[in-house]
Amino acid sequence: MRRSLAPPSRWASLLVLVSAFCCLFLSTAAVKHENFKTCDQAGFCKRNRAYADAAGVSGWEAPFRIAAESLTWKDGLLQGTILKTINKNGETVRLPVTITFLQSGSARVTIDEERRQKGEIELRHNSIARKERYNEAESWTIVGGLDVSKTATESREATRSTVTYGSEGQFQAVITFAPFSVDFKRDGATQIKLNDRGLLNVEHWRPKIEKVEPEKKEGDEETPAPEVEAGEDESTWWDEPFGGQTDSKPKGPESVSLDITFPGYEHVYGIPEHAGPLSLKQTRGGDGNHNDPYRLYNADVFEYIMDSPMTLYGSIPFMQAHKKDSTVGVFWLNAAETWIDITKQKEAHNPLSLGIGSKTDTHTHWFSESGMIDVFVFLGPTPSDVTKAYGELTGYTQLPPEFSIAYHQCRWNYNSDEDVKDVDRKMSKHQIPYDVIWLDIEYTDDKQYFTWDPLTFPDPIGMLKQLDESDRKLVAIIDPHIKNKAGYPVVEELKQKNFGVNNKDGNLYEGWCWPGSSHWIDCFNPAAIKWWIGLFKYSAFKGTMANLFIWNDMNEPSVFNGPETTMPKDNLHHGNWEHRDLHNINGLTFHNATYQAMLEREKGVLRRPFVLTRSFYAGSQRVGAMWTGDNQASWDHLAAGFPMIINNGIAGYPFAGADVGGFFGNPEKDLLTRWYQAGAFYPFFRGHAHIDTRRREPYLVGDPYTGIITRALRLRYSLMPAWYTAFHEASVNGTPILRPHYFMYPGDEAGFAVDDQFFVGSTGLLAKPVVKEGADSVVIYIADEEQYYDYFDFKKYSGKGSQTISAPLEKIPLLMQGGHIIPRKDRPRRSSGLMKWDPYTLVVVLSKESTAQGEIYVDDGDSFDYEAGAYIKRAFDFKDGVLSSANLGTKGKMTDKYIKSMKAVGVERIIVVGAPKSWETKKTVKVGKGEAQLEFHAEEGNKAAWAVVKNPAINIAEDWKIEF
Numbered sequence: 001m002r003r004s005l006a007p008p009s010r011w012a013s014l015l016v017l018v019s020a021f022c023c024l025f026l027s028t029a030a031v032k033h034e035n036f037k038t039c040d041q042a043g044f045c046k047r048n049r050a051y052a053d054a055a056g057v058s059g060w061e062a063p064f065r066i067a068a069e070s071l072t073w074k075d076g077l078l079q080g081t082i083l084k085t086i087n088k089n090g091e092t093v094r095l096p097v098t099i100t101f102l103q104s105g106s107a108r109v110t111i112d113e114e115r116r117q118k119g120e121i122e123l124r125h126n127s128i129a130r131k132e133r134y135n136e137a138e139s140w141t142i143v144g145g146l147d148v149s150k151t152a153t154e155s156r157e158a159t160r161s162t163v164t165y166g167s168e169g170q171f172q173a174v175i176t177f178a179p180f181s182v183d184f185k186r187d188g189a190t191q192i193k194l195n196d197r198g199l200l201n202v203e204h205w206r207p208k209i210e211k212v213e214p215e216k217k218e219g220d221e222e223t224p225a226p227e228v229e230a231g232e233d234e235s236t237w238w239d240e241p242f243g244g245q246t247d248s249k250p251k252g253p254e255s256v257s258l259d260i261t262f263p264g265y266e267h268v269y270g271i272p273e274h275a276g277p278l279s280l281k282q283t284r285g286g287d288g289n290h291n292d293p294y295r296l297y298n299a300d301v302f303e304y305i306m307d308s309p310m311t312l313y314g315s316i317p318f319m320q321a322h323k324k325d326s327t328v329g330v331f332w333l334n335a336a337e338t339w340i341d342i343t344k345q346k347e348a349h350n351p352l353s354l355g356i357g358s359k360t361d362t363h364t365h366w367f368s369e370s371g372m373i374d375v376f377v378f379l380g381p382t383p384s385d386v387t388k389a390y391g392e393l394t395g396y397t398q399l400p401p402e403f404s405i406a407y408h409q410c411r412w413n414y415n416s417d418e419d420v421k422d423v424d425r426k427m428s429k430h431q432i433p434y435d436v437i438w439l440d441i442e443y444t445d446d447k448q449y450f451t452w453d454p455l456t457f458p459d460p461i462g463m464l465k466q467l468d469e470s471d472r473k474l475v476a477i478i479d480p481h482i483k484n485k486a487g488y489p490v491v492e493e494l495k496q497k498n499f500g501v502n503n504k505d506g507n508l509y510e511g512w513c514w515p516g517s518s519h520w521i522d523c524f525n526p527a528a529i530k531w532w533i534g535l536f537k538y539s540a541f542k543g544t545m546a547n548l549f550i551w552n553d554m555n556e557p558s559v560f561n562g563p564e565t566t567m568p569k570d571n572l573h574h575g576n577w578e579h580r581d582l583h584n585i586n587g588l589t590f591h592n593a594t595y596q597a598m599l600e601r602e603k604g605v606l607r608r609p610f611v612l613t614r615s616f617y618a619g620s621q622r623v624g625a626m627w628t629g630d631n632q633a634s635w636d637h638l639a640a641g642f643p644m645i646i647n648n649g650i651a652g653y654p655f656a657g658a659d660v661g662g663f664f665g666n667p668e669k670d671l672l673t674r675w676y677q678a679g680a681f682y683p684f685f686r687g688h689a690h691i692d693t694r695r696r697e698p699y700l701v702g703d704p705y706t707g708i709i710t711r712a713l714r715l716r717y718s719l720m721p722a723w724y725t726a727f728h729e730a731s732v733n734g735t736p737i738l739r740p741h742y743f744m745y746p747g748d749e750a751g752f753a754v755d756d757q758f759f760v761g762s763t764g765l766l767a768k769p770v771v772k773e774g775a776d777s778v779v780i781y782i783a784d785e786e787q788y789y790d791y792f793d794f795k796k797y798s799g800k801g802s803q804t805i806s807a808p809l810e811k812i813p814l815l816m817q818g819g820h821i822i823p824r825k826d827r828p829r830r831s832s833g834l835m836k837w838d839p840y841t842l843v844v845v846l847s848k849e850s851t852a853q854g855e856i857y858v859d860d861g862d863s864f865d866y867e868a869g870a871y872i873k874r875a876f877d878f879k880d881g882v883l884s885s886a887n888l889g890t891k892g893k894m895t896d897k898y899i900k901s902m903k904a905v906g907v908e909r910i911i912v913v914g915a916p917k918s919w920e921t922k923k924t925v926k927v928g929k930g931e932a933q934l935e936f937h938a939e940e941g942n943k944a945a946w947a948v949v950k951n952p953a954i955n956i957a958e959d960w961k962i963e964f
Helices: 008-025 043-055 136-139 383-394 417-429 460-469 489-498 526-535 579-598 635-650 670-677 705-718 722-731 895-901 917-921
Strands: 064-066 072-075 077-085 092-102 105-111 153-156 160-165 171-177 181-186 189-194 241-242 244-246 254-261 267-270 294-296 318-323 325-332 337-346 358-368 372-379 407-409 435-441 473-477 481-483 511-513 516-520 548-552 611-613 625-627 685-687 758-760 765-767 776-784 787-788 803-806 814-817 820-824 840-845 852-859 869-880 883-886 906-913 924-927 930-937 946-955 960-963
Touching: 043 254, 043 358, 072 481, 092 171, 105 267, 136 579, 189 372, 254 372, 254 417, 267 635, 318 383, 325 383, 337 685, 358 840, 372 383, 372 685, 383 722, 407 417, 407 489, 407 705, 417 435, 417 460, 417 930, 460 473, 481 489, 489 516, 489 526, 489 924, 526 579, 548 579, 635 722, 670 685, 670 705, 705 883, 722 758, 722 820, 814 820, 820 869, 840 869, 895 930, 917 930
Parallel strands: 407 435, 407 685, 435 473, 473 548, 548 611, 611 625, 820 852, 840 906
Antiparallel strands: 064 077, 072 077, 077 092, 092 105, 105 372, 153 160, 160 171, 171 181, 181 189, 189 254, 241 244, 254 358, 267 318, 294 337, 318 325, 325 372, 337 358, 481 516, 511 516, 758 765, 765 814, 776 803, 787 814, 820 840, 852 869, 869 883, 883 960, 906 946, 924 930, 924 960, 930 946
């Protein structure tokens, strides 16, 4: 097909686009660092680091103090004014401050700027941008937990105020007036300090004073330049160039910063997304440390490098700090570019005094380019207390449709609808289970979303119908850039209704992405969201059915010819907010719009959406899954996946995964096999590959690899009941799905930095997949004296400390902790949907005390009927030789109907691992008034005895008892 040339005015942009394509297609060793800023190249970051250095000099006086006479206390709110002294004459800037004490036990500190609130400033360049500091991050991020405490009390002295709060009055906030600081205490001991080091900084608005050079006449003598008073570096206050483009900064310098100290805490976690260890490193240099702060600025960073504080695709400014038996956290609610410095200071103790040894304080310094200071403080004391409190604010993870936690088969791109159907047939022929096949951008007609290429995808409905025969789904990509092409109805309507992001002059912004010239939908605009929802209706998006779902990529947003491959910061969104103010939330708004669109594609039919996103922020967990972006087919990228996914989980976003096999490059067969074994433990489990890679569907790898990969996939499918139960738990209390060591054993200091092994939900499954080339064993750390068993052959492991587990290529290191009951479904099927009516197997893993407990959650996996009681939630308990099932659910209007529909679903087997020798002669067990056969298998060497109850004739939804 002949394509028209771009008009002459677009040649420069076209060259940039071609260059961007070359960068994407050519395999390189690592990311192009020159495309992204370091702290020294980001004016506000450099300034705030310099401010911190100045504050460390002897004689420093912090210029921020509370005007004591301004303070008021009412109904859990302490309000007043911070005065910032700005010169030697004592002039001040007024900064309203509110400290809110919440019913949940959390606290919130906000600091704004009075002149900006009142609009008493002038913008440069005749800008139409908003004058206030951005104050709408809460509307996108916070969904609950803001009820103010009714029991908090305040007492005030001349120099400080003390607020006591918490359900039992266990928390205190001590607010010191001059210099302003806040100490947060639990049970009398300080846990978090704000502005302990005096690094609070609010760059207040000031007019730019143009320096006029005196007119020079011929013959005038050269006069020496006047001496400039030493002060702040103003070089990036008003205009900031980078990469050949200049940010116009109509409001001038406006960054905010604050130091947050965790006294006695050596480990801090969270602030995803970064490729690095779970326990965050120091950032001020030194052996093994980073030299730059951790950066949060959502960006399209392909082929990212390992162990780096460099920004990636998503941002969650939530951090946990942990020490022995105590966890606390902070949430920095700011959507602008943000950097976080971390330093640690050890304080030696007198060995003759109490507390022998040394204590480590972790100092963090947070700075954002614009917006307000808005910090939430969580005082724990347990990791689950902190994640639950954070989840109350930003929402717990979506309870996803059940198919979405099964295996996804993807590449860029399947070539045609016949190609998709061929892959589907071959997966079935080789008896390899999968639930979803994916389409990248090539399925569209000339990169126009909501269309199909008429030559390669002429029959999308036929393709979807074939998939539906096996209860399989299709996911198609739709990104926020809309091709700027005359006659394309979507872009024509976007222009007509002004639903796009504007440039700094208030005109529709044009940039370059996959389609070439593009415009970006502005999902901060409620009218644009409503319009977007309409585009997904079956009547509008022709060729779609109920088994098609959506992938949102490139939503940082990625702009090939933009600064740092994204949108100019002085672009304008709905309400005339600058892009700089809300950049990190942009991906969430687009993800949310697509989620809303997928809720009701046909009137009256409400179904759970599945929408994958690359860019994310706090709150994105409510609307779908994420993945770690464009990784490489290398062992170090395989190893990096788990720390990244675990960090996402403790930051409230557990539905996470990495591209199995690596996006860039061609993995050799051992690597691909090990990656599938690891991927079987990703909450989001998808194989994906670049368009230039060799095809690597599991059936193409060849024996013995295909067989090993298939067993890993079947392991995931057999454990679907356990995974779905873990997802449900995360959806109601924020508990991570992959649980790191410190989360499970908060008192075991030896494991606080462990991030290559984890527990799956509350199942007692302890996994450490092989992620090192050539390894045929792993060393797994056991934190307690409980009995552990190999998942596959029941080999016993016990004793606190390191244990070596044999792991030849065909073996996944996976242990079962004694004391748990694990639900499974063991009949192999082509997809999870075909397992719906299959019976269960319960694996009872006995503790040293011969007890075990477990839970199961079941619903239809598709609708929202569970909200009306259409679900099963059971507690299993084994004690004193009796296994029982009891109801944990709450009855609703749809409970009875759902229970009735599940009447045919029973338990076909009960496997008891660690069965007592006294059962050796037993042939039956008592089940209610009847009996069931018992089959006993004696110990063999170090392999535990086990027993099987076959066909006990019990229903998964009913109360029952089995007496051994």
